[in-house]
Amino acid sequence: MKDEAGMPSPSNPLKDATGLGAFINEPVLELRRAPVRASLTAALEELDGRLPLRVPVLVGGERGADAGFESTDPAVPERVVAQAGRATESHVAEAVAAAGRGAREWGARSAIERAVVLVRAAAALRGRRLELAALMVRECAKPWPEADADVCEAIDFLEYYAREALLLEHGPALLQVPGERNTMGYVPRGVVAVISPWNFPLAIPTGMVAAGLATGNAVVLKPAEQSPGCALALVEALHGVGLPPEALSLLPGFGEVGAALVRDPGVHTIAFTGSGAVGLDIVRAAAETPDGQGHVKRVVAEMGGKNCVIVDSDADLDEVVPALVDSAFGFAGQKCSAASRVLVHEAVHDELLERLTGAVEVLAVGPAERFGTDVPPVIDREAVERVAGYVEGAGRSGRVAIRGQVPDGGWYCPPTVACDLEPDAPVLSEEVFGPLLTVERASGVDAACGAIERLPFALTGGLFSRSPATVARVAARLPLGNLYVNRGITGAMVGRQPFGGNRRSGIGAKAGGPDYLLQFTETRVMTENTMRHGLVVE
Amino acid sequence: MPHGEELLTRVGRDLHAALPSPSRHPIKALDAKGMELASRDAELRAALFRLVDVTPACRSLDDLARHLAEYVEEVDERPQALEAAMRVAHTAPGRRALGAAAATGVRHMAHRFIVGESPQAALGVLGDLWKEGSACSVDLLGEATFTREEADRYAARCDEALEVLSVAAGSWPGRHLLEADSAGPLPRVNLSVKVSALTPLMRPDAPHVGREDAAQRLRPLLRRAQDLGAHLHIDMESLDALETTMELVFELLDEPEFSDGPSAGVVLQAYLRDSGQQLDRILEWARASARRPPLTVRLVKGAYWDHEVVEARRHGWTPPVFEVKAESDRNFEELTRRLLDSRPRKDEAGMPSPSNPLLRVAVASHNIRSLAHAIAHNRATGGEDRDLELQVLRGLGDELGIAIAASGLRVRSYCPVGDLVAGMAYLVRRLLENTSNDSFLGEQQRGASIEDLLAAP
Numbered sequence: 002m003k004d005e006a007g008m009p010s011p012s013n014p015l016k017d018a019t020g021l022g023a024f025i026n027e028p029v030l031e032l033r034r035a036p037v038r039a040s041l042t043a044a045l046e047e048l049d050g051r052l053p054l055r056v057p058v059l060v061g062g063e064r065g066a067d068a069g070f071e072s073t074d075p076a077v078p079e080r081v082v083a084q085a086g087r088a089t090e091s092h093v094a095e096a097v098a099a100a101g102r103g104a105r106e107w108g109a110r111s112a113i114e115r116a117v118v119l120v121r122a123a124a125a126l127r128g129r130r131l132e133l134a135a136l137m138v139r140e141c142a143k144p145w146p147e148a149d150a151d152v153c154e155a156i157d158f159l160e161y162y163a164r165e166a167l168l169l170e171h172g173p174a175l176l177q178v179p180g181e182r183n184t185m186g187y188v189p190r191g192v193v194a195v196i197s198p199w200n201f202p203l204a205i206p207t208g209m210v211a212a213g214l215a216t217g218n219a220v221v222l223k224p225a226e227q228s229p230g231c232a233l234a235l236v237e238a239l240h241g242v243g244l245p246p247e248a249l250s251l252l253p254g255f256g257e258v259g260a261a262l263v264r265d266p267g268v269h270t271i272a273f274t275g276s277g278a279v280g281l282d283i284v285r286a287a288a289e290t291p292d293g294q295g296h297v298k299r300v301v302a303e304m305g306g307k308n309c310v311i312v313d314s315d316a317d318l319d320e321v322v323p324a325l326v327d328s329a330f331g332f333a334g335q336k337c338s339a340a341s342r343v344l345v346h347e348a349v350h351d352e353l354l355e356r357l358t359g360a361v362e363v364l365a366v367g368p369a370e371r372f373g374t375d376v377p378p379v380i381d382r383e384a385v386e387r388v389a390g391y392v393e394g395a396g397r398s399g400r401v402a403i404r405g406q407v408p409d410g411g412w413y414c415p416p417t418v419a420c421d422l423e424p425d426a427p428v429l430s431e432e433v434f435g436p437l438l439t440v441e442r443a444s445g446v447d448a449a450c451g452a453i454e455r456l457p458f459a460l461t462g463g464l465f466s467r468s469p470a471t472v473a474r475v476a477a478r479l480p481l482g483n484l485y486v487n488r489g490i491t492g493a494m495v496g497r498q499p500f501g502g503n504r505r506s507g508i509g510a511k512a513g514g515p516d517y518l519l520q521f522t523e524t525r526v527m528t529e530n531t532m533r534h535g536l537v538v539e
Numbered sequence: 540m541p542h543g544e545e546l547l548t549r550v551g552r553d554l555h556a557a558l559p560s561p562s563r564h565p566i567k568a569l570d571a572k573g574m575e576l577a578s579r580d581a582e583l584r585a586a587l588f589r590l591v592d593v594t595p596a597c598r599s600l601d602d603l604a605r606h607l608a609e610y611v612e613e614v615d616e617r618p619q620a621l622e623a624a625m626r627v628a629h630t631a632p633g634r635r636a637l638g639a640a641a642a643t644g645v646r647h648m649a650h651r652f653i654v655g656e657s658p659q660a661a662l663g664v665l666g667d668l669w670k671e672g673s674a675c676s677v678d679l680l681g682e683a684t685f686t687r688e689e690a691d692r693y694a695a696r697c698d699e700a701l702e703v704l705s706v707a708a709g710s711w712p713g714r715h716l717l718e719a720d721s722a723g724p725l726p727r728v729n730l731s732v733k734v735s736a737l738t739p740l741m742r743p744d745a746p747h748v749g750r751e752d753a754a755q756r757l758r759p760l761l762r763r764a765q766d767l768g769a770h771l772h773i774d775m776e777s778l779d780a781l782e783t784t785m786e787l788v789f790e791l792l793d794e795p796e797f798s799d800g801p802s803a804g805v806v807l808q809a810y811l812r813d814s815g816q817q818l819d820r821i822l823e824w825a826r827a828s829a830r831r832p833p834l835t836v837r838l839v840k841g842a843y844w845d846h847e848v849v850e851a852r853r854h855g856w857t858p859p860v861f862e863v864k865a866e867s868d869r870n871f872e873e874l875t876r877r878l879l880d881s882r883p884r885k886d887e888a889g890m891p892s893p894s895n896p897l898l899r900v901a902v903a904s905h906n907i908r909s910l911a912h913a914i915a916h917n918r919a920t921g922g923e924d925r926d927l928e929l930q931v932l933r934g935l936g937d938e939l940g941i942a943i944a945a946s947g948l949r950v951r952s953y954c955p956v957g958d959l960v961a962g963m964a965y966l967v968r969r970l971l972e973n974t975s976n977d978s979f980l981g982e983q984q985r986g987a988s989i990e991d992l993l994a995a996p
Binding site: 031032145322326 | 589592593596597598602605606609610612613682683685686687688689739740742743744745747748778779782854855856964
């Protein structure tokens, strides 16, 4: 399709039979315009005046304790951003019981009624978007462009799943023969436990919660202890637009709350995004069927990655360098999709390494609130120490090509490039989740593919090549969930780049894609005999 | 419109009549044929672009031929000549021959747009242009700047170019029309510089960062230009660089050491919806500035249309550019009038106003209608021909340049200098411009009548 200016217009596969309008991605703010930047700075000032936020334990609409632990600003750790109640195991049991009741009420509503609530919640987030971006700047040191994109992605999930759920209301057509009527449909599974991370403190919990709710389930949300404030914003948005209070509970807290939640026999589906270790623990726990639990739990898990980018000899380094810098160092490398390993054709290895180190040298490390900051602090002290450990290890089994400067105070980690590494260096196979990028020399694209195939992870990856045959070969060979060609490897958009890992990086369908919601449903097929005394009574 | 369409049409017809006939340039006629083929078939055009784009990165003729074969593979309806060429790509000697032919073709195309690999190597062409009546502005092509070293290297190349060009230009013969307007002498040496090449810190959401860093490299270049009596023109790039560029230029030119020079200029892109406000800003600065040499404003349509539209659509923004070509063309004329009208008028007795003009006006376009409009409006409002500069691009507007010079008007050719690798992004942009369906040159090549070419947008 082309419009009058001759540009392809975005095609939209989602039918607009819903009355909700076709899905479009929420536009990010145009930060290159000064007044837009000023509005964000003003929103941050306003937010600062209200800190710390109070985040209660919220079970079935009842506000519980709101003092138990604190989230702090990674750039200024003394600054308390939110004070949250600390959920206990008894809260877990109450929340799951409430969700059981909530699921009956919410699941009885029609898909369109549920969709309307989700779309209204999206509008509520949209109305608070400046404030929410500011909250992410403070609570997670997420720089403005990424913080704004996080809000947009949350809005997208609500809007997208609302529409997708409507498409699921009538199951697919089945073969029909005379004398029988076959129908297939989807029903909610019941109670969804959502355990979400801090790195997309609004978008990821919103995605998992919205998927559960859109399909008629009730949800108990356990957000990361680093970002309870952002999670509260989501819960408020949904409760504020007519979601039954028992259909969504909020349990701020630490790992033990999540562990109790996934083990509760009242939970039917567990949606998790986080580390591989926790993810596998959840899978094991989900296999248990204690007495009184009449179902097997289903797990949807997004776990770690070791995301590699292949650069072939015909790549355009003018494109490669900025794409790598963004993918590896944006948000200090704390995206599941962030680039951490580059495998470069030997013909361009030295040139790329030189340009890359020079580009990393000029990156501005600083607080997320400052426009012009390229690398913000990482989330906490533990992260600083973990990344430092990997940098030290990279120095021992190779060479640190560049290590940036960091300001004082705050959980800053210098952006680092390491090279000439021994093949068995841990940094080449383990997830770092910080601003560290390794560069390796490869004899060719096929050797690089071999190295990637040997990794247990298969989340995102990239290829820079201007040969259509090479692109086709690599795409067919790599097991990755999301392969990006000739661009950065982060920034998946709802409906455009359904996102999720394969192999040890995750189990389940791609978030923000057309088959995600099915995981939150049970399928029912009905076959009715329509023959009565030799007469077809359809 | 004070001058009316009638004067415009007369000027346009005269300019059109002064165009050299295509037969004077048999090789360019061949090029035009290839371009026309490419503009008719989107797949063929894509294959051509991808080939040109990858050529400098190919390690061997075999590698180049392999890429070419893969691109052609994706074209559904292949012209017969291409089909035959592809058949030879199955053997190693065939690929070498094909690769050699492709490399020659791309080099030939590059030479049409790029006047030399270095300023030294470009001197012959630049001197010839001067003698034939065209001034030039040299643009040093380069790879993108991501590091301090790359920014320093670009600044050093600019510095060297100013030096080399100044030495050579000293021996060029006198060309009165090219060397002075009513505001005073015009430098023979004119260098266009790109701010994005002067700093690795271009950040659209933090213009001050790039501005402060680029200032450290632009300042010495301004001093150098001042010493050599050269003109420094700050190019405009995509919208992401606009704030940084404008703020940088205004800030530096206002520094006391530059109050007497050098001659300097900026670019106004008519395809931007808010280009009117950009001009307000330029005028406001010029009125407040104590600088003596008037700022030159080069009015262009804008060369990043596809980029701006695609970026905007990708983010869900309203494109910052006019999406209908006629709107851009109308805005171009509107801005032309505003620029020309900003200059002091002769008084009623016909005596020139004593005040220095705020701006010098350069209109850069290959659209005969746009050029004729500028010339006619200038004349109709009492301006002198020498106070309007017209600019064309080397490789695209050569014939037009000849016609402008032959009509006794000042023309300046924008002349890129650099090697093939560095020039590739530029080359692709130019090809895109030349093969786009609604380009003026395309219309002209397809034999549109002069009436159509001069019709109001």
